[in-house]
Amino acid sequence: MSRVRVMHYINQFFAGIGSEDKADLPVAFREEALGPGKGLQLQLGESAKIVVTVYCGDNYFPEHHDEALASILQIARDQNVQMLIAGPAFRAGRYGFACVEVCHSLSTSLGLDCVTGMNIENPGVDVYKQYHDRRVFLIPTATEITGMPDALSRMAKFASKLATGAAIGSASEEGYIPRGFRIGEVVSKSGVERAIDMLLDKLAGRPFATDIPVESPEVIPVPPSITNLKDACLALVSTGGIVPQGNPDGIKSAQNAEWRKYYIGNLDSMQDAKWQTVSSGYVGTYMNVNANYGVPLDVCREMEKEGIFARLYPYFYATTGNLGSMVVMQDIGKEMAKDIKAKGVDAVLLVAT
Amino acid sequence: MPVVIITAMSLLARQLGADRIVTGTKILHPLGDPSLSPHSDLALRQEIVKTALSALQTNVAGPTIFTPNTQYISG
Numbered sequence: 001m002s003r004v005r006v007m008h009y010i011n012q013f014f015a016g017i018g019s020e021d022k023a024d025l026p027v028a029f030r031e032e033a034l035g036p037g038k039g040l041q042l043q044l045g046e047s048a049k050i051v052v053t054v055y056c057g058d059n060y061f062p063e064h065h066d067e068a069l070a071s072i073l074q075i076a077r078d079q080n081v082q083m084l085i086a087g088p089a090f091r092a093g094r095y096g097f098a099c100v101e102v103c104h105s106l107s108t109s110l111g112l113d114c115v116t117g118m119n120i121e122n123p124g125v126d127v128y129k130q131y132h133d134r135r136v137f138l139i140p141t142a143t144e145i146t147g148m149p150d151a152l153s154r155m156a157k158f159a160s161k162l163a164t165g166a167a168i169g170s171a172s173e174e175g176y177i178p179r180g181f182r183i184g185e186v187v188s189k190s191g192v193e194r195a196i197d198m199l200l201d202k203l204a205g206r207p208f209a210t211d212i213p214v215e216s217p218e219v220i221p222v223p224p225s226i227t228n229l230k231d232a233c234l235a236l237v238s239t240g241g242i243v244p245q246g247n248p249d250g251i252k253s254a255q256n257a258e259w260r261k262y263y264i265g266n267l268d269s270m271q272d273a274k275w276q277t278v279s280s281g282y283v284g285t286y287m288n289v290n291a292n293y294g295v296p297l298d299v300c301r302e303m304e305k306e307g308i309f310a311r312l313y314p315y316f317y318a319t320t321g322n323l324g325s326m327v328v329m330q331d332i333g334k335e336m337a338k339d340i341k342a343k344g345v346d347a348v349l350l351v352a353t
Numbered sequence: 354m355p356v357v358i359i360t361a362m363s364l365l366a367r368q369l370g371a372d373r374i375v376t377g378t379k380i381l382h383p384l385g386d387p388s389l390s391p392h393s394d395l396a397l398r399q400e401i402v403k404t405a406l407s408a409l410q411t412n413v414a415g416p417t418i419f420t421p422n423t424q425y426i427s428g
Contacts, residue, residue: 023380059380062362094380097365127368222372223355226409237356240383286382292398293382299395299402308406341354347409349402351383352360 004048004163007076008037009086009102011095015055020283023094025057026064027071031079036148040085043156047163052079054102058094059282061101068098069105076106085159088117088141088151089124091323093281096124103128103136113162117141117155121326125177132179137168139176182212232346235313236264237336239321240287240294240353241279253280256320259332261339265314269298281322282353294351313345321352357408357419359383359401367416373408374418375401397423 012018012025014035033041033050041050054072061068076084084106086099096118103114117139118124128138139158141151154175162168170185171178189197194211201208226232243251249260267273270291277284277294292298295316304312317336321329340348357373358366361383366374377383378397385398404421411419 059361062364063379065364094362097362101364123365123369127365130368220370222413222415225355225412229406229410282380286387290382290385290387293385293387296384296398296402299384299398302399303402303406337354345354347354348356349405350356350358351377352358352362352366353380353383 003046005051005080005082006048007081007084008033008040008050008053009084009099010035010053010055012055012057023057023059026060027054027056027068029054029075036152039152040156043152044160047160048083061098062094072102073105073109076110083159083162084112084114085155086116088155089122090141090145091119091122091143093123096122097127100124100127104131104133107133107136115139115155115159117151119143129179137176226347229309230307232309233311233313233344234309235340235345235348236295236316237348237350238294238316238318240351241277241320242275242291242294242318243278245274245276247278251278251320253278253320254323256324257328259317259319259336261315261317263315264297267297268301270295279320279322294353313343355409357405359405363418367418370416372413372416375405375408376418376420
């Protein structure tokens with residue numbers, strides 16, 4: 001039986017090209033396993049062969065989304081790829097997003113089975129659930145790169161099973177994150193018996209597993225538009241880690257749990273004072289020189305003077321979003337919103353790097 | 354209260370449910386382009402903010418991406 005031909009997708013860092021300084025690397029490929037792909041190949045054994053490694057910069061991918069996917073699709077066709085393995089991306093948000101996008105594209109356009117891996121908090125997981133492609137499977141991993149051996153082992157094991165053509169069971173049996181499909185199966189106990197067993201367990205305080213988990217995502221209604229901009233007060237919010245030079249409040253470069261407001265009421269441009277970015281999620285070369293790129297004060301101040309809107313709230317709200325925990329970021333958002341509403345603001349411009 | 358998010362990662366913002374999204378220039382500089390002349394850089398930033406203000410004044414049914422009217426979006 002010939003080995004299944006695998007494309008491995010990784011980013012510029014795992015391909016050994018560079019770190020944030022090389023995040024603008026265009027799509028490239030080599031006809032061999034690279035970086036973690038070597039460990040992946042060892043785990044895959046004879047079940048599959050990594051015939052090509054495609055790698056791309058973490059910034060290049062979202063900034064050139066369509067062209068990047070077109071290039072990767074063509075490489076898959078040229079190399080007669082039969083399966084895609086992407087990542088593992090752990091906590092890296094741009095990388096996780098790219099992995100899921102590449103999986104979705106190759107699955108939809110070429111009908112390939114795709115396996116990817118990342119931490120459950122990675123934004124890519126939400127995108128994966130939204131797409132719910134039948135033949136794309138996301139294996140949850142640790143947050144840190146120290147979890148690489150375990151991630152590779154589980155991704156390879158799953159990929160090997162896919163390679164045999166064996167039927168894939170439920171998410172809880174196979175270890176992938178569920179996509180929301182209901183899979184029927186025959187079991188020995190009738191529904192009545194299972195329901196009564198569950199109720200007895202629940203009443204006794206014992207653990208039980210529901211047949212049908214019901215997820216109710218929080219539905220946030222679309223806020224109505226501003227009807228009279230001339231009377232409106234606008235506020236600026238930034239997740240790019242922009243802080244006064246010297247970072248007096250010690251805002252963290254990643255996994256931040258705090259936010260601050262910084263006074264801009266006496267400034268006509270961010271370049272009228274000294275700022276820096278503390279985020280380790282992107283290279284601060286441009287932002288450090290001109291923070292208007294992340295807090296568009298120069299333009300907003302001019303528009304305020306021209307009367308396009310009534311007032312720019314004299315503080316901007318600042319935090320670092322890089323590698324933020326979903327729950328913590330939601331709390332920060334809620335706290336900021338509470339303050340913003342209390343200050344008579346009518347609308348918000350949020351800039352995310 | 355409407356919020357508009359300006360980001361180069363507009364597709365991700367849409368997937369995650371942000372209702373009003375403006376595509377920013379690049380991850381490193383969402384509002385403007387340091388490789389342009391200062392005058393053009395400022396003009397680009399003005400165009401992106403104008404698009405954002407327009408989004409705030411537009412009724413949307415769900416996640417919607419507003420694209421600034423400039424040839425430079427990704428480069």
